[in-house]
Amino acid sequence: xxxxxxxxxxxxxxxxxxxxxxxxxxAGIKDILIIERDNILGGILNQCIHNGFGLHRxxxxxxxxxxxxxxxxxxxxxxxxxxxxTMVTSLNAKKEITAINSKGVNHLLGKAIILAMGCRERSRGxxxxxxxxxAGVITAGAAQRYCNIDGYLVGKKVVILGSGDIGLIxxxxxxxxxxxxxxxxxxxxxxxxxxxxxxQCLNDFDIPLYLSHTVxxxxxxxxxxxxxxxxxxxxxxxxxxxxxxxxxxxCDTLLLSVGLIPENELSIKAGIxxxxxxxxxxxxxxxxxxxxxxxxxxxxxxxxxxVDNVSLEGERAGISAANYIKEGxxxxxxxxxxxxxxxxxxxxxxxxxxxxxxxxxxFFRVKKPLDNCKINIIINNEIVSSINKIKLIPSEMQSxxxxxxxxxxxxxxxxxxxxx
Amino acid sequence: MTKxxxxxxxxxxxxxxxxxxxxxxxxxxxxxGKDYGISEVTHPKRMVTSTMPVLNSKKILxxxxxxxxxxxxxxxxxxxxxxxxxxxxPIKIGDILISNVCNSGINIVATSNAEEK
Ligand SMILES: Cc1cc2nc3c(=O)[nH]c(=O)nc-3n(C[C@H](O)[C@H](O)[C@H](O)COP(=O)(O)OP(=O)(O)OC[C@H]3O[C@@H](n4cnc5c(N)ncnc54)[C@H](O)[C@@H]3O)c2cc1C
Ligand code: SF4
Numbered sequence: 001x002x003x004x005x006x007x008x009x010x011x012x013x014x015x016x017x018x019x020x021x022x023x024x025x026x027a028g029i030k031d032i033l034i035i036e037r038d039n040i041l042g043g044i045l046n047q048c049i050h051n052g053f054g055l056h057r058x059x060x061x062x063x064x065x066x067x068x069x070x071x072x073x074x075x076x077x078x079x080x081x082x083x084x085x086t087m088v089t090s091l092n093a094k095k096e097i098t099a100i101n102s103k104g105v106n107h108l109l110g111k112a113i114i115l116a117m118g119c120r121e122r123s124r125g126x127x128x129x130x131x132x133x134x135a136g137v138i139t140a141g142a143a144q145r146y147c148n149i150d151g152y153l154v155g156k157k158v159v160i161l162g163s164g165d166i167g168l169i170x171x172x173x174x175x176x177x178x179x180x181x182x183x184x185x186x187x188x189x190x191x192x193x194x195x196x197x198x199x200q201c202l203n204d205f206d207i208p209l210y211l212s213h214t215v216x217x218x219x220x221x222x223x224x225x226x227x228x229x230x231x232x233x234x235x236x237x238x239x240x241x242x243x244x245x246x247x248x249x250x251c252d253t254l255l256l257s258v259g260l261i262p263e264n265e266l267s268i269k270a271g272i273x274x275x276x277x278x279x280x281x282x283x284x285x286x287x288x289x290x291x292x293x294x295x296x297x298x299x300x301x302x303x304x305x306x307v308d309n310v311s312l313e314g315e316r317a318g319i320s321a322a323n324y325i326k327e328g329x330x331x332x333x334x335x336x337x338x339x340x341x342x343x344x345x346x347x348x349x350x351x352x353x354x355x356x357x358x359x360x361x362x363f364f365r366v367k368k369p370l371d372n373c374k375i376n377i378i379i380n381n382e383i384v385s386s387i388n389k390i391k392l393i394p395s396e397m398q399s400x401x402x403x404x405x406x407x408x409x410x411x412x413x414x415x416x417x418x419x420x
Numbered sequence: 421m422t423k424x425x426x427x428x429x430x431x432x433x434x435x436x437x438x439x440x441x442x443x444x445x446x447x448x449x450x451x452x453g454k455d456y457g458i459s460e461v462t463h464p465k466r467m468v469t470s471t472m473p474v475l476n477s478k479k480i481l482x483x484x485x486x487x488x489x490x491x492x493x494x495x496x497x498x499x500x501x502x503x504x505x506x507x508x509x510p511i512k513i514g515d516i517l518i519s520n521v522c523n524s525g526i527n528i529v530a531t532s533n534a535e536e537k
């Protein structure tokens with residue numbers, strides 16, 4: 001079979017993929033191809049028309065499309081090729097890719113590959129809400145896309161389950177377009193969104209937030225064509241529904257904003273080992289997966305909350321892929337990181353000390369909100385660094401830097417967060 | 421009157437109590453909270469982002485924003501003005517689509533590109 005060959009193939013043209021392409025190009029790789037299934041680059045940013053992007057990267061607050069636009073301009077200055085309207089349908093460990101577009105099936109081969117496919121939203125099936133299966137139950141991100149790209153409103157009276165930033169932003173957006181958002185319902189005793197979004201998306205429009213509540217029933221209309229009523233109930237500390245606490249809302253739409261999952265069907269096909277904690281690939285500090293020459297960055301690796309971090313991770317993946325293409329694989333020993341107390345995950349999961357130049361960042365999230373705590377880096381059972389924090393919350397990704405000098409003679413590495 | 425607010429300037433999210441007459445702030449842990457509390461009760465401002473239909477393009481909508489924050493009470497008036505307007509491709513990021521919206525001295529500018537069909 002005839003295969004189109006490239007030095008580097010990047011799957012996905014969102015902020016992660018674009019940043020990876022630009023940095024690999026800077027590092028001297030000339031033959032780079034980005035494959036994107038949409039008709040434009042920018043990924044999910046194109047539908048995120050609100051502002052608040054790029055404060056770290058560009059020192060100003062941009063909207064999603066503006067942030068994407070800046071990177072697309074930078075990409076235009078390079079000779080990176082883009083194959084849009086093309087969906088990658090399979091990938092294997094030999095780095096062979098099958099991609100489909102209107103011209104037919106394409107077979108490609110990369111010396112190195114970067115996975116940058118982003119994430120998708122958890123749907124009703126993933127969280128099993130009781131009640132009728134009818135139209136009018138969709139994810140908040142889909143509603144955002146319909147509203148901001150396709151130009152129509154998904155409903156007039158809306159209940160939103162989940163108080164993460166996507167749910168909050170969508171609540172405001174639908175309100176501005178004339179819908180009535182009756183309630184935002186959150187199963188945790190705290191919101192998972194930024195305070196700024198609680199204030200500017202809910203409080204500004206008097207949208208009530210029900211903490212420690214969840215949807216306990218969905219009722220259809222007479223013809224069984226659409227949602228007519230959503231019933232919510234209070235939950236106890238173990239998230240079990242408390243009887244006789246029902247509140248009913250007459251509405252035509254229930255939006256779900258109940259979490260994001262990295263889009264890893266292709267990675268699984270390629271035999272890449274996933275981390276059950278992040279649901280993304282298991283990677284070492286140079287962002288290489290368990291398959292040599294395949295790297296991962298952005299939301300396909302770990303769900304990010306700041307696009308600035310996505311771009312930085314993309315850049316790191318681009319540099320690592322460039323090194324691999326130029327120098328081949330330098331086999332070296334890795335140390336698996338131990339996920340300590342109060343942590344949901346660590347990413348990367350493996351450190352290869354010989355590949356650390358000055359230091360390497362490790363990202364993590366805490367399991368629950370914690371006041372007055374400290375982040376400890378423990379190497380060979382000794383605390384080598386301890387950072388005080390006034391407050392850590394699950395919705396804000398954190399990071400620590402492990403310096404090369406800390407890694408001398410390291411046999412085991414653990415990161416934990418403990419109360420002071 | 422006292423107003424209860426959450427400070428939005430850092431993850432601590434201090435609960436502020438602002439006296440709207442004397443403009444004194446309680447509950448803040450740093451100066452940012454005081455400044456925020458006072459500005460929220462005296463002249464709260466917000467960025468508004470939305471979309472506008474675009475003709476003569478493959479795209480249906482072009483995204484837009486206020487060029488700087490507008491008075492909070494004007495949010496819905498600004499949205500009304502945006503919703504009255506249709507634009508025609510080509511549109512480039514930064515193009516002024518409505519100038520001096522609602523006499524605020526602030527413009528509505530494009531935040532995405534729309535190429536001609
Ligand atoms: C609904 C939603 C709203 C969000 N809102 C915000 C926000 O307000 N602020 C914020 O900072 N972050 C937000 N995020 C997080 C946001 O996803 C990240 O900041 C960032 O966009 C992730 O970049 P990425 O490149 O990893 O993924 P994406 O932006 O998702 O890009 C992935 C790209 O890969 C393409 N792709 C996937 N699979 C294939 C395939 N098989 N073949 C070809 N192409 C493929 C997709 O079409 C897409 O263009 C949001 C995420 C979602 C899902
Ligand atoms: S008052 Fe200071 S410490 Fe408290 S939330 Fe505001 S910025 Fe943070």
